Amino acid sequence: MVGLGNPLRRDDGAGIVASRRLRAALPPSIVVRESSADVGELFEVFAAARQVILIDAVVGLPEGQVCRLEGPDFSLPSLPSTSSHALTLTQIIDLGRALDQLPASLLIYGIGAADFGPGEGLSAKVEAAVTEVVQRITAELS
Secondary structure, three states: OEEEOOOOEHHHHHHHHHHHHHHHHOOOOOOOEEEOOOHHHHHHHHHHOOEEEEEEEEOOOOOOOEEEEEEOOOOOOOOOOOOOOOOOHHHHHHHHHHOOOOOOEEEEEEEEOOOOOOEOOOOHHHHHHHHHHHHHHHHHHO
16 A cells, blocks of 8 residues: 655645545554655565555645545556646556556545645645545555
8 A cells, every 4th residue: 555645736636635644543463564655665565466546636626635546457548737736647547558567456535635836734624535535545455
């Protein structure tokens, strides 16, 4: 499981906050990581695991809305690149698919976010969505 984002860019830290809460709530046998969405790092995760869950803040969803995509054969929207990552998650998944580097099971939780300005802390709607995602993942893995 990987929480993606940058906790110093407000709502972009949603995936990181979720991963920290999940690490505290889940058994140690479930590997929970944080990542800035570095392509090489994610491909290492993909190669090492049969099942991967990614959590990331998403532009294009209403603030606080949660989107769950199960793949790897799903289609992610091609939105203009406003990601703080070197590549957008869509581009990383497309590259992984083209290189046959995706795990057998890939689940993405996207959290609609609006504030990507400098600073720490999530907006109230994104905070509530992170709580929902943590509860949903904890229930799925129970």
